[in-house]
Amino acid sequence: MNKPKIIWLNVIIFLITFLIAAVAVPYRAFTHGFDTAEIVMAVICFIYCGMSITAGYHRLWSHKTYQAHWSLRFIFALGGAFALQNSALHWSSDHRIHHKHVDNNDKDPYSAKKGFWYSHIGWMLREYQASRYSNYDNVRDLQKDKIVMWQHKHYLLLTIAMNFGVPIAFGLINGDLISAILLIGFLRLVLSHHTTFFINSLAHIWGKQTYTDKNTARDNGILAFFTFGEGYHNFHHIFENDYRNGIRWWQFDPTKWLIKGCEYLNLTTKLRISPxxxxxxxxxxxxxxxxxxxxxxxxxxxxxxxxxxxxxxxxxxxxxxxxxxxxxxxxxxxxxxxxxxxxxxxxxxxxxxxxxxxxxxxxxxxxxxxxx
The missing domain is CATH 1.20.81 (Receptor-associated Protein)
Known part of the structure; x- marks a missing residue:
């Protein structure tokens, strides 16, 4: 069978951003260095992007594990555009299909049974399931969310504004435009991409099947540390409607802490937990x-x-x-x-x-x- 067409835009974006992060950033660090403000800002932006995906795209919109105030949803919508992982509507649609058909090579968008490369990034490099970009029947509930639809409609503009605007603005304020673009723009983006992608790949390969072996999902505390708590993936796949992934107090799950903390500020409500x-x-x-x-x-x-x-x-x-x-x-x-x-x-x-x-x-x- 002929392979689906290559999505050249995705290939170019992933390749160029990775090469700049892997080559230009270390070179700049060695020849010029980065100041404390740039490093702190890069970390803050990385956390903002990551938590917008985990708390927003994943636990709020994909699984409806809690409800959030419009202001928090707006913050997550901007952070999701900053993370450059498609709109919340499309991301959630893909993810719901993944849960419904996990490990089914014909239906799961990023089936782990097709190998590490495919589940990590390969599924986005070819038009394996082009219909996913026009059929949003499984997210009709999200189409009633004005912020989700606003972000979906203006996604391209928002990604440009966030991914260029934030690094450039900080660079001009801090007095080093090139360093800001390299660190806050490219390195932060690559780290945001691949830490999220690890949930589709590594979290289905490396770890323990604590609660079920009916799918390939694993629990991995090390992975949870780099993915804001998403590494407890075996639990998540059997109890997907729980706002927590790390259910024990000692398990690293900052996304859970953020959602629970916002409850005290009346920004989140109706937090769902499994019996x-x-x-x-x-x-x-x-x-x-x-x-x-x-x-x-x-x-x-x-x-x-x-x-x-x-x-x-x-x-x-x-x-x-x-x-x-x-x-x-x-x-x-x-x-x-x-x-x-x-x-x-x-x-x-x-x-x-x-x-x-x-x-x-x-x-x-x-x-x-x-x-x-």
Whole structure:
């Protein structure tokens, strides 16, 4: 079969920006140097672009994990144009197709099963799915967002204004136009591009499948550090409607912190989170599956598997009982049905069920560790 036509504009943009960032920026640093103001501004612009994609394009518009004030949406729209990754409407349309048909080489726009190069950047260099640029049926909800449509209509003008205007304006103010264009313009753009592209490529290759193995997505804390929290990709692909990617307090997810922080300023509302019991069950299920595969060839595999499954059934039953009690306790507190909830029989039952669940979970974890 003949390969689709090359999109020369994309090839030229990616090639020229990368060569300038890889050659001209180091040369300028060696021969002239960059001052502190230029470096700080470049970092700020990189963060602004990255967070506009992760908090705006991804978690707000693609997945509707929260709602945002018009002023915040406007800031994200400008930052998305600065990041030069197409309009929010088109980006979200592509991403929803990716989630719906993940790893399907015929339908997933950047299927990881077609290799690292394709999922990282190759899918944008040829007209593999030209129809995607005219069919936006899957983002009809976003077509009701005036800011999304304003950005989509004026995308080219906005990208030129942001990618040339910001570096040039700063360069004129700081007194070094060339350095500003190289650092804040080209290097910042290349870093913005490839850190985002890593989510389509590396995040489907490198890391752990903590919650599901039904797709290639992985959890990777190192990748999360460079992608503003997007590296917890295995979690995201099974719980895509959660505004968080790193759900533990110690997991690096500045996008989550930004969204939650803006809630205190009344800039974000209706933050969606996945039920804790479903998250716990998904993780336990993957632990069971990995352990089953490890001991499948053991001489005593049948007996070991029976025991393992018994422990798994016990931990799931105790998990269900604990979370049912937790939900009942929360509902009671909200309805104010008890004057002293903390000393009630319901709370005592909740505490006891929590202890039983944690003890059984510990037993199950120790058993799977021994069978490793």
């Amino acid at each position: 804790e019991d479903k998250i716990e069950k998904a993780k336990l299920s993957m632990t069971l599956k990995r352990t089953q595969l490890r001991i499948a060839q053991h001489p005593n595999a049948e007996a070991m598997l029976d025991k393992l499954e018994q422990e798994y059934d016990l931990v799931v039953s105790k998990l269900n009982a604990f979370y049912d009690a937790k939900k009942q306790l929360i509902a009671t507190k909200k309805a104010e049905l008890l004057s002293d909830v903390e000393n009630s029989e319901l709370n005592k039952q909740y505490v006891e069920l929590k202890a039983r669940f944690n003890e059984q979970k510990k037993r199950f974890t120790l058993m799977t560790a021994k069978l490793a």
